[in-house]
Amino acid sequence: MYIKISKEVQEQYRNDVEKILNNPDFQKLRFYRQHNWTNRLMHSINVSYLSWWIARKFGCNEKAAARAGLLHDFCLYDFSETPPDGEFQSFFHPKVAAENSIEHFDITEKERDAILSHMFPLGPLPNSKEAWIISFADKICATAELCSIAIALARRGKVKFVPNPA
Known part of the structure; x- marks a missing residue:
C-alpha cells in the first residue's frame, strides 16, 4: 500500500513525512x-x-513536529488491552511508541522527547515548543475524533490509500 497525500497539502509537509508514511510497519x-x-x-x-x-506558524521546527506527531502513537497493539506490566495505557504507550520509532526510523532526541511527553499532564512535562505543540494537537484531534468531526487531513479526501506504485 502507498499513502498519497493530496497535492493541495504543502510539498514540504509531504516530503517531511513520506518515508514514515510509506513504511509497511507504520x-x-x-x-x-x-x-x-x-x-x-x-x-x-x-x-x-x-x-x-x-509549528510553522510559530517559527518552530516543523519537520520535528510533523515526524514526532506522526510517530506519537506508533504502537502495534490494541489500546483496550492492559499493558504487560499493568501500567495505565496513557503512561505505557508513549514509551512503546518511542521505542518503535527508534527501532524503525532515525529520530532525533527532540522527536523522542516529544513522543514521550505527548500525554502531558498524564506523562512527563514537554521540554520543547514542538513537544508542547504535539501534546496540544493530539488533544485537539482526539476531541474532534470523539465528536465524529473530520479534522486536518481526514477532510475531503486529502489522504488516499492506493496499491504500491509500479
Missing part, C-alpha cells in the same frame, strides 16, 4: 481503532499535520 496502524470512528493511522496523520502547521 502502515499497520490502520488496523487499530482510535477515538470512536477513526483508526490510529489517520489519527496520527492528523496530529502530524496539525503539529506541522502550528
